[in-house]
Amino acid sequence: MSTRADAGQPVEYSPSKVVEGNRYGWLFVYAVLYIAFLYVPPLFLPLFSFNDSIYVAFPIKGFTFEWYRQMAKSTGLLDALYNSLKVGAVVCLASTLFGMLAAKAMTRYTMPGKGPMASFIMLPLVVPGIILGIALLVLTNQVGLELSLFTIGVSHVLICVPFGMLVLISRLEGFDKSLEEASLDLGVNAWKTFWRVTVPLALPGIIASIMLTFLISFDEFILAFFLAGNEVTLPIYIWSQLRFPAKLPSVLALGTLILTVTMVLVAVAEWIRRRGTATTKPTAG
Amino acid sequence: MATSDAIIKITSCSKHFGPVRAIDDVSFDIARGEFFSLLGASGCGKTTLLRLLAGFEQPTKGNIFIDGQGMAGVAPNHRPTNMVFQSYAIFPHLDVRRNIGYGLRDAGLSKKELDGKIDQMLELIKLPGFGSRAAHQLSGGQRQRIALARALIKRPKVLLLDEPLGALDKKLREEMQLELRALQRNVGITFVFVTHDQEEALTMSDRIAVISQGKVLQIDTPTSLYESPNCKEVAGFIGTMNFFDGTVKSMEEANAVVDAGPLGDVRTRPFAAKLPASGASITVAIRPEKINLNPSRPSASHNVIEGRMSAAAYLGDRSHYYVAVKGRNAPIAVAAQNVNAARSWLGGQDQPVWLSWREDSVILLDR
Numbered sequence: 001m002s003t004r005a006d007a008g009q010p011v012e013y014s015p016s017k018v019v020e021g022n023r024y025g026w027l028f029v030y031a032v033l034y035i036a037f038l039y040v041p042p043l044f045l046p047l048f049s050f051n052d053s054i055y056v057a058f059p060i061k062g063f064t065f066e067w068y069r070q071m072a073k074s075t076g077l078l079d080a081l082y083n084s085l086k087v088g089a090v091v092c093l094a095s096t097l098f099g100m101l102a103a104k105a106m107t108r109y110t111m112p113g114k115g116p117m118a119s120f121i122m123l124p125l126v127v128p129g130i131i132l133g134i135a136l137l138v139l140t141n142q143v144g145l146e147l148s149l150f151t152i153g154v155s156h157v158l159i160c161v162p163f164g165m166l167v168l169i170s171r172l173e174g175f176d177k178s179l180e181e182a183s184l185d186l187g188v189n190a191w192k193t194f195w196r197v198t199v200p201l202a203l204p205g206i207i208a209s210i211m212l213t214f215l216i217s218f219d220e221f222i223l224a225f226f227l228a229g230n231e232v233t234l235p236i237y238i239w240s241q242l243r244f245p246a247k248l249p250s251v252l253a254l255g256t257l258i259l260t261v262t263m264v265l266v267a268v269a270e271w272i273r274r275r276g277t278a279t280t281k282p283t284a285g
Numbered sequence: 286m287a288t289s290d291a292i293i294k295i296t297s298c299s300k301h302f303g304p305v306r307a308i309d310d311v312s313f314d315i316a317r318g319e320f321f322s323l324l325g326a327s328g329c330g331k332t333t334l335l336r337l338l339a340g341f342e343q344p345t346k347g348n349i350f351i352d353g354q355g356m357a358g359v360a361p362n363h364r365p366t367n368m369v370f371q372s373y374a375i376f377p378h379l380d381v382r383r384n385i386g387y388g389l390r391d392a393g394l395s396k397k398e399l400d401g402k403i404d405q406m407l408e409l410i411k412l413p414g415f416g417s418r419a420a421h422q423l424s425g426g427q428r429q430r431i432a433l434a435r436a437l438i439k440r441p442k443v444l445l446l447d448e449p450l451g452a453l454d455k456k457l458r459e460e461m462q463l464e465l466r467a468l469q470r471n472v473g474i475t476f477v478f479v480t481h482d483q484e485e486a487l488t489m490s491d492r493i494a495v496i497s498q499g500k501v502l503q504i505d506t507p508t509s510l511y512e513s514p515n516c517k518e519v520a521g522f523i524g525t526m527n528f529f530d531g532t533v534k535s536m537e538e539a540n541a542v543v544d545a546g547p548l549g550d551v552r553t554r555p556f557a558a559k560l561p562a563s564g565a566s567i568t569v570a571i572r573p574e575k576i577n578l579n580p581s582r583p584s585a586s587h588n589v590i591e592g593r594m595s596a597a598a599y600l601g602d603r604s605h606y607y608v609a610v611k612g613r614n615a616p617i618a619v620a621a622q623n624v625n626a627a628r629s630w631l632g633g634q635d636q637p638v639w640l641s642w643r644e645d646s647v648i649l650l651d652r
Contacts, residue, residue, distance in 0.1 A: 175377075181341055182374035184361040186388030186439060200378045 042259060049252040056248055067249040074250055080237030081254070084218050087149055087233060091156040092214035098157070099164025099209055104198070106165070107172040108180070124159045132159070133226035140227065147229035155223040160213035167212060171205025172198070204272055211269050215262070292317040292442060292475050293338065298347035300333055300499075307333040308344070309499035315443075315477060315492075320469050322478045322486040325496035326522070331479045332371075334496070335445050338477060340364045352442050367436035368445040371452075373428040375420045375435075381407075382416040384431055388439045406434040409468070426457050433465075437472060446478045450485065462488050483523050487511065495519050511572075517650050520570050527576075527617050529569040530652065536563045541649065545569045547612030552587045553647040561649055568650040573620040575646035578606060579639040589641045592617065594634060599623075608638055 044056075052062035071077060105111070106118055124132060136155050145151060179201065183193040199206070221235040228236055238254075241247040291314035300308040307330045315321045323331040336342045337349060340361035349356040351365055367388070376384050386403045394402070407413045410430035415423075423431065429449055436444055450458045450465075466489045469476045480486050486493045487507040494504045495518075503515045514520035517528065531545035541561060545551045551569055561567050583589055592608040595616045603623055607616035617640065 176372050176374060178370045178372055178374040179376060181339075181361070182368070182370055182376070182435075183387070184341075185339060185366075185368045186435065187362045188388070188391070189360075189362050192391075197376065 046256040049256045067253040071250040071253045080234045084234040087153045088214045088217040091217040092210045095157045095160035095164045095213045096209040098161045102165040103168035122162045125162045129222035137226045151227040156217040164209040167209040171202045294350040298344045301345045306499045320476045320491045322490040322493045324486040329496045330499040365442040367441040369432045369449045371447040373432040377420045381418045385434045410434045443475045531569045533565045554644040568652045570648040573618040576619045577641045594636045
């Protein structure tokens with residue numbers, strides 16, 4: 001297979017190149033298969049969102065914007081989207097704030113029980129979502145709290161803080177601790193030092209944490225399923241609509257839009273991260 | 286130095302990290318306007334001592350006074366000290382002007398006053414016109430100067446420097462040593478300078494504290510430290526030293542005769558106040574450059590020994606020779622300026638040579 005791939009290209013008569021070519025041939029096939037496995041399934045979303053048929057199946061019938069029109073008219077879907085955005089926005093800010101405080105404590109202070117504390121904060125990551133969901137539901141009932149977007153938001157903060165903390169710990173460990181000491185040494189108090197040195201230098205991490213935790217909240221199903229009241233988030237709404245085949249294409253249309261926005265966000269986040277590392281790495285000299 | 290004019294007083298200060306005694310019951314004063322160095326091998330506690338002065342660490346025991354004020358519980362931002370960090374700690378998100386002016390941001394100065402002070406500092410560190418450079422566009426030497434300016438703009442009573450020249454290459458380092466010394470005289474601020482480089486400490490300091498394992502071994506001027514170290518450890522750490530074990534044979538009017546084994550009878554003229562008793566076991570120490578190398582037996586009646594050239598290293602301005610002596614395993618180190626061409630010594634491996642030294646070149650130390 002690889003030799004045929006080589007044959008199509010301009011041939012270079014170097015023994016080492018031939019060996020490399022063979023190896024790259026296999027790796028190339030592996031890489032293509034892997035990327036296809038990752039990205040082809042999501043591509044069905046845009047494909048069928050423009051397909052002029054209620055049934056999500058081949059062959060493709062024709063091109064239409066009908067499902068996007070239906071989506072825009074479906075108040076239930078738009079309400080759910082709005083709820084998800086609202087919860088996500090609050091959750092990402094809250095969990096990044098808590099994550100930042102935890103990360104600062106973990107990286108900058110020595111205190112008794114630091115190790116156990118870190119594992120404790122990480123615990124929601126390893127507890128199965130369904131267990132956590134039931135536990136929180138029981139707790140909410142005991143406390144007498146009404147199920148609402150608020151209860152969903154609180155549960156999302158619980159699972160998002162570890163992610164925020166991990167992202168920010170790696171960021172805070174990435175820059176020289178003496179930068180903060182220098183600020184203190186120059187007469188600036190700890191609080192102002194946090195805002196003038198720590199936050200600007202951790203900014204790429206803060207943005208990454210905000211985006212990551214937003215996406216986790218936006219995407220989260222199990223906890224929302226247990227803790228939702230009358231108002232539902234988007235994943236719950238989509239799941240409830242799967243029973244009605246006629247509604248599915250407009251869900252695909254929404255999915256396509258979310259996919260597009262997500263890809264743009266990820267690209268922006270990566271760009272910010274790269275700019276961040278370029279400006280905080282000191283040049284040797 | 287007059288203790289009455291001490292700007293820093295350290296009184297029986299200790300700092301423990303768990304079971305490790307980083308600083309172990311240290312007491313000394315630093316005089317106002319002094320260039321004071323803390324010298325020691327890495328891990329000796331010198332940086333810990335500096336961080337105690339800056340307030341990043343609190344002493345486990347003892348007190349530190351800066352300009353008469355007790356520093357117990359005083360946070361770094363309330364101390365009259367500023368620090369030049371080993372890594373320079375230039376804020377990467379700020380340009381040069383904002384880095385230098387960082388400490389005066391809340392001082393309530395007008396923009397014009399602040400700009401004036403920053404320009405003054407840029408002038409002082411010989412980087413005028415660099416104000417708008419971003420932090421990552423600076424070389425190591427420039428970072429070092431900016432870290433210095435950023436600390437000096439606060440007009441601290443004491444400037445703390447943590448191996449600030451360690452990251453620079455040799456030539457730049459030597460340049461900066463002189464420049465830093467001149468700058469210190471110029472601004473008249475007390476400098477406390479941490480270094481592991483004994484040559485650097487000797488070049489720059491008014492006084493040096495030699496630190497080992499959290500204890501201060503000796504505090505003295507560079508000359509005294511080099512010429513009359515008070516113990517074997519200091520003598521060995523500052524420069525090179527030849528040590529010989531010996532026993533005092535006689536002691537007359539501050540002139541000792543010491544039986545130093547393979548060296549034979551060494552005559553000394555100890556200038557130390559503390560004179561060894563007759564029969565005491567002591568160490569005889571002689572600096573390599575204080576030993577003369579002779580091609581034939583010199584006429585002197587004592588302090589002469591025959592040896593064989595075992596190795597030689599040519600260093601341009603001077604040469605180092607290693608001379609083997611009967612009855613001693615380690616060769617004796619000899620350093621000589623190459624006033625004349627040094628070749629005659631270099632060629633002669635195993636060539637017989639005569640070593641001689643003056644009575645006042647010999648240092649007697651406790652064993």
